[in-house]
Amino acid sequence: MTAMDSEFADLLPLFVAEARDRLVTLAALTARLAHEPGAVVELRRELHTLKGASRMLSLTAIATLCHAAEELLQGGSPPGALLTRVVDALAAMVDEVAAGNEPQDDAGLLAELAPGRPAEPPAAVSADTAAVTATTTPAASTSTPAPARSATDEALDEAADHALALRIRARGMARFATRLEELAALAERGVNDAGPAQVLAVLIASLRREALALARSQRALAWAADAELDALLALQMQPLRPFFLSLARHARTLARELGKEVEVAVAGEATTLDRRIVTQLEEAVLHVVRNAVDHGIEPPAERQAAGKPRGGTVRLEAAPCGSRVRLTIADDGAGIDSEAVVLAAVERGLLPKDAHPTPEEALQLLLRPGFSTRTAVSPISGRGVGLDVVAAVANRLGGELSLTSRRGYGTTVTLEVPAARRGERIFLARVGPVRFGIPAAAVQRLEPLAAAHIQRQNGRCVAVREGETLPFLPLAETFGLEPAARQMLLIGSSAGEPLAVAVDSVEGEEEVLVRPTSVLGDGAGVVDGLAILASGEPVAVLSPRALAPGTQRRVERLAMPPPARRRLRVLLVEDSFVTREMERRLLEDAGFEVVGAASAPEALEALAQTSVDCVVTDIEMPEMDGLEFTRRLRADPAWAVLPVVVVSTRSRREDRLAALQAGADAYFVKQGLDALELVAMVRRLCGR
The missing domain is CATH 1.20.120.160 (HPT domain)
Structure with a gap:
């Protein structure tokens, strides 16, 4: 063939x-x-x-x-x-x-x-030797270290996280010192009430001195941690100019391939963003740009017939918004046909035939996993990747995606993300035996919940407070827990949607570092990540956007199916975009969720941000090859047992042995790659 x-x-x-x-x-x-x-x-x-x-x-x-x-x-x-x-x-x-x-x-x-050179050994191999599974302990690494830039970047990331954790712990010490002072004052009052007690008074005075000393030490520690953190975070920031130039180049290249005339307008490229956030956004934003060129901008003749200029425009814009950055990708193309979206949803059984969602609600359907109105696969925009993935990336970063479109005039996708990875203030809420974190930025006020506050309107529960009607969400019911007799109401908003959440109690407010996670299974849709409190206790931090009974939930009420079992997540490491896209298709068609990385350092960064079930990697890559990458994984206790599958063009026996000695669990050759063999191996290594 x-x-x-x-x-x-x-x-x-x-x-x-x-x-x-x-x-x-x-x-x-x-x-x-x-x-x-x-x-x-x-x-x-x-x-x-x-x-x-x-x-x-x-x-x-x-x-x-x-x-x-x-x-x-x-x-x-x-x-x-x-x-x-x-x-x-x-x-x-x-x-x-x-x-x-x-x-x-x-x-x-x-x-x-190649005069006189032997031909390359045949790359295609029989099915019984296509995959080699490791049965021995990986050999120790003797290779040269990774390039200095990569090592520096990793050290910088780690130092920034440590500085942030230090500041959070320092503030925990401050609260402890304050409680000690209060305890000393309370004990002193008790002694005065009871009469002279010289020995106890000496102890109390000593306790007060220690508390004051602790408070002074804490303030010095917090000041030092803040200074170090600010300096490190400043080093992490980078202007968006290189990122935007790369996106513009991709857009022009794709336009030429499609025979379209596209101008790329860039604004705000001097805006700075944490480079780790840029790395995590790259693939998602590139997908949006591809959509704009492939799905949005019409062919020249079609644009002329519609009274438009022959050439379309894709606009890339960045603007700071306080502690966040707003990224806008807009086109002046055909826009989204909301009626076609609704029709496709009905055909797929996502909506009943008598459903009449608003155009805004119809657009939210495009955020459903795998949803598309296209009947054929586009060679440019890819397959198995949609706006739901882009929205998920934004949510994992603590940001939001908004989508607007006008038929015949174009589409605008807006991503608002934190400018830098900083600590986030959360309210600690208890529901039954479980404590959750709720971002403080989404909460405007707290108040006791009374039965009179809850009403049923148009078939749904709402909270009525001070003349305002708010969509109501009882967390206990959401997570299948038993609610307390007396509850608190958290009132706020997210992405412009009102929010009223019922919890058993609110136990305080704390600053934390939220880390993404995939170990929460089906709950991951409403969980932004995990945080470690100053006490050392882990807590799940809920996503206000996912919880808000707003536009997305209104669409879901129109008979959305229950969430599916969590898919296995594979980290795919391959520097060739085409090869990575092909392997991504093979894995996604088999039901895997795929996280892509164009280099080993990028893969290590992805592993620090999210959990995966298996790694599939190439060998020949810039900065760090796949063998050294595998050794790095095996040397780290966190990833020592993570399954690693190598897929390479190298077919010699010594290449296979080198991969297995580095710690790989299986080895496949790219030419003649049997997709079923690869999928079966990944599933077996993941225990499914």
């Missing part, structure tokens, strides 16, 4: 775009090779990555030429003119793919590249 006939033929335009980017890099590296011999390492890696993507798409001629050039580079630096011919030949082959033709081998060039 040729690449043009394969099930991944729709990925060929993406391959062409990525390959052309890599060819630009190859040309630049070839020019550097004469005066910078070290460039040969980068050349080999770029060729290896292009070879892997070509093999996955059965583009044998490109893969063969890449392999021949890669083998030649193993022996040192070949003549620059020969490498230039290789780059030109690869560019011609990529042009053939873009034209819908199957590229052919350049026999003459192959002969010049």
